[in-house]
Structures are given as C-alpha cells and as structure tokens.
Amino acid sequence: MWNADIALLCAHVRELHDFYGPAKGYRIARKHVSWYLQEHAPNDQFRRTFNAIEDASEQLEALEAYFENFA
Secondary structure, eight states, rough: OOHHHHHHHHHHHHHHHHHHHHHHHHHHHHHHHHHHHHHHHOOOOHHHHHOOOOOOHHHHHHHHHHTTOOO
C-alpha cells in the first residue's frame, strides 16, 4: 500500500508540472506535497528542503530519493 501511495504522489506531482507548466507547477506541487507529508511522513526537514526546490525534475528526484528509504 505504501508504495502505491508514493507512486500516486509522484504521478500527481508530474501531472501538476504538466498542467501548470514549469513556471507555476513546482510552486503548486509544494502545497500538495506538504499536505501529503503532514499526514504520511511528518519530516519537517525534508518538507523545508522540498519547498526550496525550484525545478520540477529536481522535485521528483527529491521525492523518489526520500521515499526510497521507506520502500
């Protein structure tokens, strides 16, 4: 179940990037990922790090790297 949640989150972030484009997508993804992390992985340090990323592909790489520890 956990892996399915992670895959869904990453897909959601990709779709946000695609829909809103590179200028807005990464900002909107920050909100959604923060909400998800509050419920599923309350790690404030990662959330702060993620929120500082200003590139869509870097956001996805950071999510995948973070959740590799839980797989």
